Amino acid sequence: MVKIFLDPGHGGTDPGAVGNGLQEKSLVLTIASLVRDMLLDEYLDVEVRMSRSTDVFVALSERSRLANQWGADYFMSIHINAGGGTGFESFIHSSRAARTVQLQNTVHDAIMEQLSVADRGKKSADFAVLRASSMPAILTENLFIDRVSDANLLKDAAFLRSVARGHVNGIVRAFQLQRKPGSGGGSVYRVQSGAFSSEQNATQLKTRLEQAGYQPFIRLEGGLYKVQVGAFSNQTNAEAFAVELRSKGFEAQVFLS
Numbered sequence: 001m002v003k004i005f006l007d008p009g010h011g012g013t014d015p016g017a018v019g020n021g022l023q024e025k026s027l028v029l030t031i032a033s034l035v036r037d038m039l040l041d042e043y044l045d046v047e048v049r050m051s052r053s054t055d056v057f058v059a060l061s062e063r064s065r066l067a068n069q070w071g072a073d074y075f076m077s078i079h080i081n082a083g084g085g086t087g088f089e090s091f092i093h094s095s096r097a098a099r100t101v102q103l104q105n106t107v108h109d110a111i112m113e114q115l116s117v118a119d120r121g122k123k124s125a126d127f128a129v130l131r132a133s134s135m136p137a138i139l140t141e142n143l144f145i146d147r148v149s150d151a152n153l154l155k156d157a158a159f160l161r162s163v164a165r166g167h168v169n170g171i172v173r174a175f176q177l178q179r180k181p182g183s184g185g186g187s188v189y190r191v192q193s194g195a196f197s198s199e200q201n202a203t204q205l206k207t208r209l210e211q212a213g214y215q216p217f218i219r220l221e222g223g224l225y226k227v228q229v230g231a232f233s234n235q236t237n238a239e240a241f242a243v244e245l246r247s248k249g250f251e252a253q254v255f256l257s
Contacts, residue, residue, distance in 0.1 A: 002175045004039065005072035006050045007129060008032040009079040012057030017082035019146035024080040025055065027154055031142065032078050034164035035171075042168075043177040064132035073175070074103065075137035076167065077129050080154065081144045087118025091139040093130040100136040107138055107170030114166035116219040116226075117143060117150075140167070156215050158231035161188070189238035190255045191230040193245060199225045205250075212248055 008028040010016030016024030029052070036048045049070055051063040067075045081089070090108045092100045108122050120141075130137045142163050143150035153159045165188070171177065193209060193216065196202045202218050202225035209216040209229060216229045229245060232238040235254070242252035 005067040007077040020151035081141040089120035110170035111166030
């Protein structure tokens with residue numbers, strides 16, 4: 001049985017980073033809850049605990065203590081960045097134990113596969129939760145809450161699911177988890193309105209969709225800038241949404257991922 005300890009940063013009286021109408025504490029709780037549910041619903045022989053599952057304050061030392069006491073195999077602290085940058089980065093403790101480095105490589109790369117954002121790199125730091133955890137540990141920083149373009153992505157439920165899916169995929173690969181029979185593989189039906197070799201063309205379509213009241217985002221995949229407008233676990237709902245887009249003059253295709 002693999003024990004995964006998820007640590008949504010901040011909480012309660014500590015909102016974490018704030019910007020563009022968002023609070024870090026709420027976003028990371030959403031992401032961590034999605035990661036937990038995906039792991040438990042889709043995979044065998046995995047247990048998940050969280051440092052918090054509601055909006056409460058938990059001291060840094062308590063987060064690591066809970067994971068250590070439980071005997072977790074992996075500690076994953078989830079955060080949103082601030083400071084004017086953009087993109088994704090991950091941290092491990094500056095001692096850089098070989099197993100921790102190996103797991104960071106696996107998890108970081110899996111997350112980047114799901115996100116069309118800047119890769120800020122695999123880093124190390126003397127963060128308290130990483131230092132005090134007795135098992136391999138990682139801290140992820142998922143975009144910048146004070147950058148408008150990043151914040152717009154963080155406001156999109158489909159994008160947050162992609163962030164969570166990247167974390168799950170990393171854990172699955174790192175610990176070779178086996179999928180539950182009939183789990184459906186966490187299939188997601190993505191509604192795409194266009195794919196372009198030119199980022200400018202993709203941005204123009206994104207702007208048109210936003211003006212029509214939608215919340216699209218651009219994914220760079222296979223050398224193409226793909227404009228995604230929605231993601232659904234149910235194919236019927238995805239197809240209905242595609243019909244709606246076409247009725248408003250947009251192209252729309254549904255892809256299973």
